[in-house]
Amino acid sequence: MKRKVLFFMKKGPRNGAARHALYFLVAAFCLLSVFSLPFLTSYAFAEDDMVRLVEKKARELKAKEEALKKEEERLNILKKEVDEKIEKYSKLLTQLEHTLKRIEKSQDDKLDQVVRAFESMPAEDAASGLAAMSEPMAVKILVRMKPKKAGIIMSNMEKNKVASLTEAMTRSEKNFPVR
Numbered sequence: 001m002k003r004k005v006l007f008f009m010k011k012g013p014r015n016g017a018a019r020h021a022l023y024f025l026v027a028a029f030c031l032l033s034v035f036s037l038p039f040l041t042s043y044a045f046a047e048d049d050m051v052r053l054v055e056k057k058a059r060e061l062k063a064k065e066e067a068l069k070k071e072e073e074r075l076n077i078l079k080k081e082v083d084e085k086i087e088k089y090s091k092l093l094t095q096l097e098h099t100l101k102r103i104e105k106s107q108d109d110k111l112d113q114v115v116r117a118f119e120s121m122p123a124e125d126a127a128s129g130l131a132a133m134s135e136p137m138a139v140k141i142l143v144r145m146k147p148k149k150a151g152i153i154m155s156n157m158e159k160n161k162v163a164s165l166t167e168a169m170t171r172s173e174k175n176f177p178v179r
Helices: 016-120 123-132 135-144 147-155 159-170
Strands: none
Touching: 016 123, 016 135, 123 135, 123 147, 135 147, 135 159, 147 159
């Protein structure tokens, strides 16, 4: 009966020690292959885990991106509303300024009429009328009068009243325009 010999034993060593060493190497190689197989498969599983983790992170990023887009849209809507309100209130402010200017012009026109009326009155009547009204109003009228007419009217007033009106006139904004 012929002994079956492994392929590497055909021309391999003939003595027992060498043969045992060779068997040991083959067995070690087989054991190494058997024990390294789980590590290799765990590497494949780890790679699958990495792929799943990357896919999960990609989904999370996409969800965050969607949330940011929605927030951006909301902020754009709010910005548009704020811009519309600013425009609305700017127009309203402009209208109020025009209305205020019209009112001031109307008051100035009325005051000019009062000034012309006092200038056309006899000096004694104008002096008694100015002396009877409030000092700020009398100052406004006197400041707008022609200096010669104002002087004639003030010469018909009491000296204390003339002194008081003169002091108030020097403090008047009309004499010192501020810009």
